[in-house]
Amino acid sequence: MGVKPGTMRPMRNDVFSIEALTHQPADKRMDILRLIGSTGSISEAARQAGVSYKAAWQAVHTLTNLAGVVLVDRAVGGAGGGGTRLTTAGAQLLDAACQMEAARREVLARFSGGAAQALPGVGLRTSMRNNLPCVVSALQTPQPGDPMVRVTLSLPEGGLLAASITRESAELLGLQPGLQVLALCKATAVRVAVGSAPEASAANQLAGRVARLSRGTLRDEVVMRLPGQLQLVGFAEHPHRLRVGSKVTACLEENAVVLALV
Numbered sequence: 446m447g448v449k450p451g452t453m454r455p456m457r458n459d460v461f462s463i464e465a466l467t468h469q470p471a472d473k474r475m476d477i478l479r480l481i482g483s484t485g486s487i488s489e490a491a492r493q494a495g496v497s498y499k500a501a502w503q504a505v506h507t508l509t510n511l512a513g514v515v516l517v518d519r520a521v522g523g524a525g526g527g528g529t530r531l532t533t534a535g536a537q538l539l540d541a542a543c544q545m546e547a548a549r550r551e552v553l554a555r556f557s558g559g560a561a562q563a564l565p566g567v568g569l570r571t572s573m574r575n576n577l578p579c580v581v582s583a584l585q586t587p588q589p590g591d592p593m594v595r596v597t598l599s600l601p602e603g604g605l606l607a608a609s610i611t612r613e614s615a616e617l618l619g620l621q622p623g624l625q626v627l628a629l630c631k632a633t634a635v636r637v638a639v640g641s642a643p644e645a646s647a648a649n650q651l652a653g654r655v656a657r658l659s660r661g662t663l664r665d666e667v668v669m670r671l672p673g674q675l676q677l678v679g680f681a682e683h684p685h686r687l688r689v690g691s692k693v694t695a696c697l698e699e700n701a702v703v704l705a706l707v
Contacts, residue, residue, distance in 0.1 A: 473496060473618075474617060475539065475542045477490050477491070477496070477501050477505065478517075478531070478539050480493050481530070482536065482539060485528045486528055487505070487517075487519075496613075496616040497612075497613065500612075500616040503613045503617065505517050512534065512538055516534060517531060517532065518530050571629060572631070573631050574631070575629060576627050576629055577627065577630075578600075578628075578675075579599060579601075579628045580599050580623060580624065580626070581597070581621065581623065582597045582598060582599045582605075583596075584621070586612070591612075593609055594610055594614075594620075595607055595609055596608045596609075596704065597648060600671070600672075602671070602675070603672055604652075605649075606649055608700075609702075614704075628702050628703075628704060629703040629704070630697055630701055630702050631701065632679055633680065634698065636680065636682075636695070636696045636697070637687075637694070637695050637696075638681070638693065640693070649696060649697050649698070650694055650695070650696050651677060652671075652692070652693070652695075653693060653694075654690055655667055655670075655690060656668045656676065656689065657689065664681060664682050665681050665687070666680055667680065667687065667693065679695050679697075
């Protein structure tokens with residue numbers, strides 16, 4: 446029997462969706478799933494992975510949502526003292542991820558002279574048009590116990606970005622100074638204004654020049670060129686005096702920046 450339009454498919458417990466494998470297993474989600482399988486305990490999996498118990502459960506929930514199937518069974522108490530184990534689908538997903546990673550490394554090694562190094566953005570599917578290679582320069586927590594972390598990022602040819610993410614996301618990505626990441630942002634979250642950034646060191650205010658303009662009724666789409674030939678897409682509200690070659694500044698909110706591992 447088919448599913449009526451507009452209704453959600455019930456979560457199954459046998460066959461996982463391939464969507465769970467469209468994200469590279471470079472963060473700790475698959476590692477946590479593997480550790481759950483080997484230890485039978487999510488708290489022990491979290492300890493060995495070096496993340497909090499809460500972050501480990503977030504990893505399981507994220508993978509479950511992507512897979513569309515139950516990946517982990519949890520038994521509470523009982524004669525055996527409870528525990529956590531992988532379902533059949535969870536074990537199959539883990540095996541598929543291992544095979545995909547092995548195949549990925551083989552392909553990368555073939556095209557990189559034997560060194561299986563990551564190619565930034567390859568295989569990344571997203572509607573976000575802005576993908577900027579960055580290096581993590583600092584992580585700050587507003588105050589002890591705060592659930593958010595402010596990540597400061599350095600662009601290759603100068604300029605700073607900042608992203609506000611949850612503590613669990615920072616743990617699962619293994620963020621630390623010196624780590625290479627991609628900063629993603631929707632074009633609609635980027636405001637483009639005339640002139641240079643007021644402060645060269647100001648985070649999320651990036652100076653550049655207009656490379657292309659696409660006229661609209663209320664706003665124009667602006668493709669701007671940053672130092673190092675990077676490009677950033679945003680929008681400028683009417684009225685303005687922009688033209689190709691004009692100096693501009695892009696401004697974006699910290700909570701609009703998404704981080705991905707390369």
